[in-house]
Each structure stands twice: as structure tokens, then as C-alpha cells.
Amino acid sequence: MDLTSRRSSPLAQRVDPGEVGMDAARLARIDRHFARYVDDGRLAGLLTVITRRGKVVHVGAQGRCDVEADLPVEVDTLWRIYSMTKPVTSVAAMMLVEQGLLELNDPIDRWLPEFANPRVYAGGSALQPATVPAAGPIRVWHLLTHTAGLTYGFHHAHPVDAIYRRHGFEFNSGPGLDLAAACEVWAGLPLIAEPGTEWVYSVATDVLGRLVEVVSGQPLDAYLVEHVLGPLGMTDTTFWVNDERAGRLAALYSPHPETGRVARNPLGEAKRRPPVLLSGGGGLVSTAGDYHRFTQLLLRGGELDGVRLLGPRTVAYMTRNHLPGGVDLATFGRPVFAETPLIGVGFGLGFSVTLDPAATKVVGNVGEFAWGGAASTAFWVDPKEELTAMVFTQLMPSSTHPIRSQLRTLVHQALVD
Numbered sequence: 001m002d003l004t005s006r007r008s009s010p011l012a013q014r015v016d017p018g019e020v021g022m023d024a025a026r027l028a029r030i031d032r033h034f035a036r037y038v039d040d041g042r043l044a045g046l047l048t049v050i051t052r053r054g055k056v057v058h059v060g061a062q063g064r065c066d067v068e069a070d071l072p073v074e075v076d077t078l079w080r081i082y083s084m085t086k087p088v089t090s091v092a093a094m095m096l097v098e099q100g101l102l103e104l105n106d107p108i109d110r111w112l113p114e115f116a117n118p119r120v121y122a123g124g125s126a127l128q129p130a131t132v133p134a135a136g137p138i139r140v141w142h143l144l145t146h147t148a149g150l151t152y153g154f155h156h157a158h159p160v161d162a163i164y165r166r167h168g169f170e171f172n173s174g175p176g177l178d179l180a181a182a183c184e185v186w187a188g189l190p191l192i193a194e195p196g197t198e199w200v201y202s203v204a205t206d207v208l209g210r211l212v213e214v215v216s217g218q219p220l221d222a223y224l225v226e227h228v229l230g231p232l233g234m235t236d237t238t239f240w241v242n243d244e245r246a247g248r249l250a251a252l253y254s255p256h257p258e259t260g261r262v263a264r265n266p267l268g269e270a271k272r273r274p275p276v277l278l279s280g281g282g283g284l285v286s287t288a289g290d291y292h293r294f295t296q297l298l299l300r301g302g303e304l305d306g307v308r309l310l311g312p313r314t315v316a317y318m319t320r321n322h323l324p325g326g327v328d329l330a331t332f333g334r335p336v337f338a339e340t341p342l343i344g345v346g347f348g349l350g351f352s353v354t355l356d357p358a359a360t361k362v363v364g365n366v367g368e369f370a371w372g373g374a375a376s377t378a379f380w381v382d383p384k385e386e387l388t389a390m391v392f393t394q395l396m397p398s399s400t401h402p403i404r405s406q407l408r409t410l411v412h413q414a415l416v417d
């Protein structure tokens with residue numbers, strides 16, 4: 001599909017891939033490959049964007065953003081990016097660190113007193129857990145690295161996960177609570193592990209969003225618009241979609257249990273109204289054009305079009321492995337769901353970081369940093385190759401198909417310089 005007619009998109013200006021060391025015929029394999037997913041009904045639609053050295057070399061679209069309404073995927077389609085919100089919130093928090101308003105070693109109870117006395121699960125059931133006082137406080141860096149001892153209810157792997165579900169936290173934002181009230185609840189639940197001792201994918205970035213609110217004195221949505229989204233020109237990135245933009249919002253789908261073909265998921269309707277809880281961990285809707293600007297900011301070390309949000313050394317620091325001992329997630333993490341492979345991959349301050357491509361068994365480079373979302377969206381930035389890649393789709397859960405690993409292979413095989 002030719003998407004160059006979208007006049008306002010930053011993706012409209014593309015270069016010949018050969019100018020930046022990529023093969024156009026090999027890039028075309030991306031569209032041919034993923035068209036199969038759409039043709040056989042495993043995906044409703046898909047949009048991929050590849051850049052090299054700051055130049056857009058590939059924009060490919062297949063299928064429908066809304067099957068029932070017969071609406072095609074367009075360059076300005078609005079996608080539920082879920083956990084791709086996490087890197088945005090992490091950048092927002094690190095901007096406060098750069099201003100001296102936060103330090104990574106600060107205990108978070110300095111601003112969120114509800115977390116002053118954390119207790120750690122020590123045995124028992126979800127209904128009658130035994131707990132002990134935590135050996136130390138939850139610190140800011142624990143939130144940024146998912147090592148705070150928090151969890152997600154949807155893991156279904158531990159009694160503490162079940163405790164989260166019992167309090168109304170699974171895939172939704174909880175029982176009608178705002179972010180402040182949700183943090184009060186989470187602070188009262190047992191930690192799954194001592195802070196700083198295990199990587200567990202969790203609500204930590206939501207708590208980080210609350211920390212941003214308290215330190216900045218602004219609601220999270222207002223802070224992001226004023227300090228991150230607005231300065232970058234990401235005007236289509238919001239926590240909900242109003243009537244004016246509703247026709248551009250991709251529907252949400254899940255695989256039918258019998259056929260494997262996409263079936264509409266009612267969770268998608270939640271983005272049609274203002275949220276009670278502003279989720280810094282998974283609440284944003286965005287476009288490929290908007291998130292492209294965010295990835296370019298990261299690739300360029302915190303600056304884009306004369307706007308600098310972070311210093312280059314801060315971005316480099318965020319995108320190195322921060323797991324103690326330099327180990328990978330398989331070594332330091334609990335074997336639960338994550339938006340990244342665990343073997344050969346570490347974790348920085350808001351991003352996964354490739355440590356050993358040979359161990360991942362997917363072509364790539366040391367130092368690539370990335371993340372994805374629950375509806376199978378994903379991005380990565382490869383500083384060595386000066387490369388960014390994004391995929392947007394609308395299928396939950398994100399583990400249904402190997403879209404991300406296949407895209408990595410298809411992108412890297414097109415590098416020919």
C-alpha cells in the first residue's frame with residue numbers, strides 16, 4: 001500500500017534504501033512475509049517502519065485496522081501501544097533525574113510514603129500469605145528496571161500474582177481507582193521478592209508514573225504533553241481517543257480458540273473514554289509517525305530537530321544493562337511473561353538490552369535496545385547500525401506469533417553495506 005499521500009506524516013519522506021546500505025528487494029520480503037499472516041486471518045492488519053541513519057527506507061501496510069468496518073491500515077492509524085508506553089515514562093523520569101529532582105538510589109517512600117514499610121512474600125497461599133519485612137527500601141532504579149518486587153496479576157505464576165487479581169488488577173486498570181489510589185493498594189500487597197534481587201515484569205512503571213506526578217506536581221498526562229510529547233511533536237499520542245479521532249483507532253483482536261483467526265476483543269473499547277488511571281506502564285495510544293519521532297530521539301542520544309530532552313550520556317546509561325552482575329534476564333529474572341526474550345538479553349532503565357545475539361538465536365547486535373506492547377507492537381533501536389524498526393498491529397496476547405523475531409531477521413538480512 002502506498003502511504004506517501006499522508007501529507008503530515010514524518011514517514012512520508014523516504015530515501016532509496018541503497019543510499020543508506022540497505023537492499024530494496026530484500027526489504028520487500030517484509031511485506032510479503034507478513035501479508036501471509038493477514039491473508040490467513042492470523043492478523044487483522046500490520047504496519048512496519050524501518051529507518052537507517054535517520055532516513056525512512058521502508059513503510060509497509062497490510063490488512064485492516066478494523067475488519068468489521070472494512071477500514072484499511074493507514075500511516076496515521078492509531079494503535080494501542082500498551083507497554084511501549086514504558087520507555088516514554090522512563091524518559092520522563094530520567095528528565096527529572098537530570099534536573100536533580102530524583103536520584104536513582106533514592107527510596108521511593110520519600111515521595112510515596114505508602115511504600116515506607118514493604119513486606120515480602122515468605123510462603124502460604126494467596127488467601128493467607130506469610131510475609132516478612134523487606135530488607136531494604138524500594139529505590140527509583142528498582143522501578144526503572146522491574147526489580148522492585150512488584151508483579152502483574154496476569155502472570156498466573158505465583159501466589160502474589162493471584163493476590164493482585166483478587167484486588168482487581170489483571171489486564172485492566174483495577175477497580176475504578178486512579179493512579180494514586182492504585183499505588184496505595186499495590187504498596188499494601190506483598191512483594192514477590194526482595195527489592196533489587198529479581199527481575200519481574202510488573203506495575204513498576206505505573207508506580208514510576210506516579211512518582212513523576214508527585215515530584216513534578218503535575219498529572220502524568222499533563223507532564224508528558226508539556227515535557228515529552230509536545231516538544232517532540234507527538235500530538236497523536238494520548239491516553240484515550242475522542243470522537244474526532246475514533247475512525248483512525250485500530251480495533252483490538254485475539255485469536256479464536258478453535259480457528260486461530262482474529263476475533264474482536266472487547267477490551268479495545270476502553271480507549272474510547274478518558275481513563276480513571278493514567279497508566280505510565282501501558283496506557284498510551286499512538287501512531288507510527290509519532291513513535292518514529294520517539295525512536296529517532298533515542299537513536300540521536302536524546303535530541304531531535306533541535307529539541308533536547310536528555311543528554312547523550314544519559315541515554316547511553318539508560319540503554320546499558322543494569323541487572324546486578326551484568327547477567328541476562330534468564331539468570332536474574334523469574335520465568336514469567338515479558339515483552340522480550342530472556343536468554344541473552346539484559347535490562348536497562350526502561351528498555352531491554354541485547355547482551356549476546358548468539359544466545360538469543362536471532363540475528364542482531366550487542367547493544368540493541370527495545371520493548372513491545374501487549375497487542376504485539378514492538379520497536380528496537382540499533383546504535384551500531386544506526387537503525388530503528390517498529391511494528392504496529394492489534395493482536396493480544398503478544399506471544400501469539402513470533403512477529404518480533406521474524407521482523408528482526410527480515411530487517412537485518414536487508415543490510416548489505
